[in-house]
Amino acid sequence: MTELEDVTNQRTTCVKKVLFFPSYTHKDYKDRLLIDVYDVIARDKYSCQFTSGSTCNHLSLRGYNCKQKILPKMKTIMRIIVIALLVTQRICEGTLIDTATGIEFPGKLGSLSLFGVGVRKKGPIKVYSVGLYGTEVAKKSLSSISKSENKSGALFSLRSTVKSKLPAIFVLEMNFKVTGEKMATAIAESVAPRNIGGNAKEIDELKSLILSGVQSRAGSVNKGTKFQFDCMIDGLSVHVDGKNQGKVKSSTLSKAFCDVYLDDKSVSPSLRESCILNTCQP
Numbered sequence: 001m002t003e004l005e006d007v008t009n010q011r012t013t014c015v016k017k018v019l020f021f022p023s024y025t026h027k028d029y030k031d032r033l034l035i036d037v038y039d040v041i042a043r044d045k046y047s048c049q050f051t052s053g054s055t056c057n058h059l060s061l062r063g064y065n066c067k068q069k070i071l072p073k074m075k076t077i078m079r080i081i082v083i084a085l086l087v088t089q090r091i092c093e094g095t096l097i098d099t100a101t102g103i104e105f106p107g108k109l110g111s112l113s114l115f116g117v118g119v120r121k122k123g124p125i126k127v128y129s130v131g132l133y134g135t136e137v138a139k140k141s142l143s144s145i146s147k148s149e150n151k152s153g154a155l156f157s158l159r160s161t162v163k164s165k166l167p168a169i170f171v172l173e174m175n176f177k178v179t180g181e182k183m184a185t186a187i188a189e190s191v192a193p194r195n196i197g198g199n200a201k202e203i204d205e206l207k208s209l210i211l212s213g214v215q216s217r218a219g220s221v222n223k224g225t226k227f228q229f230d231c232m233i234d235g236l237s238v239h240v241d242g243k244n245q246g247k248v249k250s251s252t253l254s255k256a257f258c259d260v261y262l263d264d265k266s267v268s269p270s271l272r273e274s275c276i277l278n279t280c281q282p
Contacts, residue, residue: 096278098129100270101175105131109169113139115162116278118261118271120172127178130261130268131171132275138165139279147280154276159262163255170261172227180214183221187260190267195256205248206236213240231257 094107100119107114112133120127138161147154162168188207195202214221228239231254237247266272 096131096274098131098270101126101129103129103173103175105129105171105173109133109171111135112167112169114278115139115158116271116274116276118268118274119175120268125176127176128172128174130173130271132162132261132271133169133171134162135165135167138162138168141165142276142279143281145276145280146282147276148282151276154280155262155264155272158272158275158279159259162262163258166231166233166254168231168254168258170229170231170257172229174221174223174225174227177220177222180211180217180219180221183214183227184210190260191253191256194259194263195250195252198250198252198256202248202250202253206238206253209238209245209248210240213238213243213245229257231255 094114095104096107096114096117097104098117098119100121103117105114105117112135115132115134115138117129117131119129141161142154142157145154145157184207187210188203191206192200192203210227213227214225217225226239226241228242230237230239233254234251235247235249236253236257238245260266261268261271262275
């Protein structure tokens with residue numbers, strides 16, 4: 001293995017470490033994470049010295065001084081560094097990546113913060129990635145709970161806290177092409193048995209709003225299509241690719257929708273795991 005291949009492999013390992021440990025997004029780790037990227041890529045290997053005091057809000061290469069030994073391979077090494085820094089910057093800004101699909105979710109959606117991301121699978125097929133956005137009040141409440149000391153308690157608190165401190169938003173981004181009818185039916189059938197105290201009309205309205213959002217696509221839901229479900233105290237709003245399709249007024253539907261992803265029979269267990277990883281104490 002050449003020196004350059006070795007550096008490239010180390011960079012890949014570092015980026016994987018960043019992607020698979022979302023807890024590094026916490027502000028206390030920002031500077032350390034950046035230093036880790038610097039160290040793994042070029043520490044001693046090419047007699048490089050990183051003298052910058054940059055933080056995640058100021059990712060530049062100023063203060064980056066190299067001796068002549070690196071010059072023959074500077075272009076390649078700089079490319080590696082830039083890639084690593086861009087990944088670091090995204091994560092430090094709160095963006096999370098669903099490692100199952102590679103789909104990214106921004107750290108903020110309006111005033112709500114990203115709690116976690118996960119994948120919805122049907123057999124071996126990764127149908128879509130999902131991100132949960134919640135209030136700062138809910139996030140603060142969860143931050144006092146230890147996920148390692150009582151994981152079941154942390155998962156229970158996640159579910160109850162999100163439902164009791166609405167609004168919450170679920171963003172679904174498709175990773176696999178399906179028909180609009182199949183997507184709408186799957187969501188409706190997941191919500192219906194959880195909509196305790198509600199009625200069948202509310203489920204029909206929800207399905208209708210989803211279908212109306214995909215009519216312009218000839219009834220198909222393609223990879224990259226985004227669904228947004230705004231869970232509020234007085235009802236559930238549906239958006240398809242940023243366009244508001246309407247709202248189902250109900251006092252129970254939003255909580256039922258939350259349960260689809262947060263109860264013990266969650267359609268995305270990885271979302272629950274990601275949420276407690278990012279919001280609860282170690």
